[in-house]
Amino acid sequence: MTAADVMSGRRIRVRGLVQGVGFRPHVWRLARETGLTGHVLNDGSGVEIEAWGGDNTLDTFLERLETEAPPLARIDSVRWEAIDGALAAAEFMIAESAGGAISTGVVPDAATCPECLAEVMDPFDRRHGYAFTNCTHCGPRLSIVRSIPYDRARTSMSAFPMCEDCAREYEDPANRRFHAQPNACPVCGPQLWLEDGEGRVDCEDPIAEVARLLKDEAIVAIKGIGGFHLACDATSETAVAELRRRKRRAAKPLAVMAKNASQIRRFCAVSAAEEELLEARSAPIVLLRNADESLAPGIAPGHAQTGFMLPYTPMHHLLMDALDGPIVLTSGNLSDEPQATGNDDARDRLAGIADCWLMHDRDIVNRLDDSVMRVDAPGPQILRRARGLAPEPLPLAEGFADAPTVLAMGGELKSTFCLAKDGQAIPSQHLGDLEEAVTHADYRKAIALYRDIFRFDPEVIAVDLHPDYLSTQWGEDLAAQTGAKLVRVQHHHAHLASCLAEHGVEPGDDLSVGIVMDGLGLGTDGTIWGGEFLVGGYGGFERAAHFSPVALPGGAQAMREPWRNTVAHLKAAFGDGWRDRILGTALGAMLEAKQSGMIERMIEKGLNAPLSSSAGRLFDAVAAALGIAADRQHYEGQAAMEMEALAAPHREGAGAYPVAVSDERGTRILSWAPLWGALTDDLRKGVEPPVIAARFHLGLAAALAGTAAAVAERAGTRRIALSGGVMQNRILLETLHSCLMRDGFTVLVQSRVPANDGGLSLGQAAIASFPGRQ
Structure with a gap:
């Protein structure tokens, strides 16, 4: 007998998405095929295997564990240690689940697999026409789970005892439905x-x-x-x-x-x-x-x-x-x-x-909206991360491995929260706008559920800087209840960090320029930001450039009625003569019929007209000038999205409006008087709105690219991260990305969490986990 044939034992730890995906029967089959003995079980850390055999056989088994996996599994690590003592079993078995501290993931719900669909459509199959057919490769997961380890008793399928046929499948390691927790058929399952x-x-x-x-x-x-x-x-x-x-x-x-x-x-x-x-x-x-x-x-x-x-x-x-x-x-x-x-x-x-x-009659334990995605020139982009994607953990860079446990509360709109532990971030599904009382209650319930599922006790709770956000207030309450350290994170810094974190950028090598364009976020100076160029990383940032602040007449009302922003921008660009610039145009007639005089007085007196560098309100102002959703937006971003659709056919060769860039004490300021001058000239000439819309997009993209290049050169970095809800404008994103790539920059675009406020919680978690912060 050679040394390689001597029986030895190894305790193997597999981490990742390895529960509820048929991983244990997969291990069982591999072990049987390679002639090993021992057992495999689920526990709070993932999957544990004790395997006995010759060293060569064990090496082959480990190699196959790394390279082969069930369709829904994701293996993050495979580690082993030698087992002292005698052989513990005469065959390889699947053992009962064990408890322990939770550090594994819950798999997202998965669409029906081809094998199950074939059964449903087969008139001779016992599951023909059955609406709840599933197996270890597909079906409900997060939507039905109450806690882990992921077993049937801990899901809403516990109400449906399996019939003999389903139990036989469930107990057969060679069957596709072995330990498929939602396994059911017309005889015993939901109806x-x-x-x-x-x-x-x-x-x-x-x-x-x-x-x-x-x-x-x-x-x-x-x-x-x-x-x-x-x-x-x-x-x-x-x-x-x-x-x-x-x-x-x-x-x-x-x-x-x-x-x-x-x-x-x-x-x-x-x-x-x-x-x-x-x-x-x-x-x-x-x-x-x-x-x-x-x-x-x-x-x-x-x-x-x-x-x-x-x-x-x-x-x-x-x-x-x-x-x-x-x-x-x-x-x-x-x-x-x-x-x-x-x-x-x-x-x-x-x-x-x-x-x-x-x-x-199968209970939905966790609400899940449909995920929304789009394919842009840089690649697929997530606009809403929910069913099928959440709560898959995202690996963080190695520098976060020893960070404290963090609960990040997200923002006010498109809210999510995020758990960070053991070098991974677990963003929640999209939960909605917390201004709605029902959504806020749902948000709090979901946080409690995740904390229970993952047995998660945060050492740090991260919140947005804005004190009036309900997510901030609930985070403050939780910090008081739990004794966790409270960290306040500036809104646009969180956007930058979110982009860096999803790309695995290491702490210490994170110096970047962030172009963050959105509706609004509270700045460190107490004003409302929204068109920002930040230089920094997880540990901090400098505001290197920004849009020129323009009044928001009526505050929140300006977000609902875009024409108010048009008045504010025209007055900022042309002063008291702004009406003369649009005299005789459709825009002039529209604003003459509005209470524009009242808006002008609010701006002049500073009454409920705070200044803001918001990129979103700039889009609203231009859209309303073209007659798009001028009176009222029925949903966030309506005016900007409809203007983007109008501009899309003319993005090639339309020309670009000019933007003024000045330097004030080392900070670059982008202002809009030249843009509005060219735009109102076009209105008086009768240029078609789609062409005007395209010229606005292309002019803005050129100004952003030029400013970012100058800021990056001064900062000494070639990495530029793009984030914020306005970066979901396809024309702006693709044009800006193309310009920066052509100039040799490394450009990071968000694709694993949304660039909008749905990605804020990941950035907050990364900032609160930053090693230098502890």
Whole structure:
């Protein structure tokens, strides 16, 4: 017997996304194939393996562990140590889960796998037509889990004891459903039914009946994985208009579900990268450029893109298979509220909106909105991180490995929170705008749930600098309750750090220029910032350049009524003669009919007209000058997004408006008098609004690129990070990225968390974890 054949034991620790993905049976099969003995189990740190065999065999086993994994698994590390003592088992077994301190991840919900879909569509399979078919490669995860280790008893599937056939699959390590916690079939699992306002509807096939109702222009509430949706025929303008009226959603785009990518191509252009996103396990909504054939005009008014998704549960596959065309599938709520998750909640809150309800009896433990993504020239971009993506942990740079545990509370709008521990960040799913009382309650509930799931006790709590944010106030309360250290983080610094963190930039090598463009955030000087060039990294920053401050007449009202910003910008550019610049134009007539004199006096006297360097309000001002959403924005960013759609066909060769850049005591200031001068000249000449919109975008991009290059040269860095909600403007992002790359800069663009405020919590967590801060 050679030394390599001598039996020895190794205790192997696997960390990553390795629970609820079929990893233990995968290990069992590898061990059986290589002739090892021992066991594998889940515990609070991931997966632990004790394996016995020859050293060569164990080496082969470890190599296969690193290179082979189930579809939903992500292996972050495999480490081992020798085991002293005699052989402990005569065969390789899967052992019961153990407890311990939690440091593993919970896998996101995953779209139906091809194997399960084939069973659902096979008339001879026992799961034919079953809406809750799943296996270890697909199905609900975060939406049903209450705690970990991830076992059936700790999910909402605990209410459904398995039948003999399902139990046999569940207990067979060679079966695809071995320890698939949501495993079920029509005999033992969750069931669908249809209701109307009077109670249950007597029908043989609820899905077929829903398909019939949708064809007849009904509005149906459908309970999915992470919450209820409202559905209607996406080709019927009557149905779409009625849905908008009942839901009180005047203009914000609606998401659409199609049967497959081929059906989507009837309505939108779909690139190979976009099709790959559509068909990914996360199954997000993907924003696609509109083609010739139109859906109902009310789907995305004023936009050149439509958000499409593909079916991601067996129920959705069965429904789309019974229909001839796409359907609207938008969140089941009144505008701005979180979507309903419970049956009673849906009956109550969706009464008066839905004509009927497609219900099921599996509880949704964690609300999950649909994720939203888009493919830009730099690559895929996440606009909303939720179902299918959260709560997958993001690895941080090695320098964060020994940082304290941090709970970062995020911002006020598009809120998320983030847990940071053991060198990883765990951003929550998108939770919504905390100004809504129901959303704020949901946010607090989700924090409590994550802390329980991950058994997480923060040593540090990070909050935004703004004292009036509800996330800040709740963070202050939690810090007082737990004794955690409270860290206040400037809003735009968090955006910069978020971009650096998702790219794995190391502390100590993090000097960068951050171009952060958004609506607003409280600055360190107590004023409202929003168009910022920061130089720094996790540990701190210098405000190296910024937009010239312009008044926000009416404060928050200026965010809702873009024309107010137009008046403020015109007055800042031309002083008392601003009316003469637009005399005889449609803009002049529009502002003459408004209370522009009152706005002017507010600005002159400084009454409820704080100064702000906001990039978002600049976009609002220009959009309103072109007649876009001038009176009122029905949702955040409406004016800017509709102006972007208007400009898109003219982005090549339109020319660019000039921007003035001055130096005030070492800080560069971008001001807009030349831009407004050229823009109002074009208005008087009768230049078409789409061309004006394009010239504005291209002029702004050129000014940002030139300023960033100068700031970077002075700072001695070639790395530039792009963040903030305005960076989700495709024309601005792609033009700016192209200019900076052409000039030889390393350009970081956000792709794993949103550039908007949905990514703030990751940046806060990184800043609060910075080694130099402790």
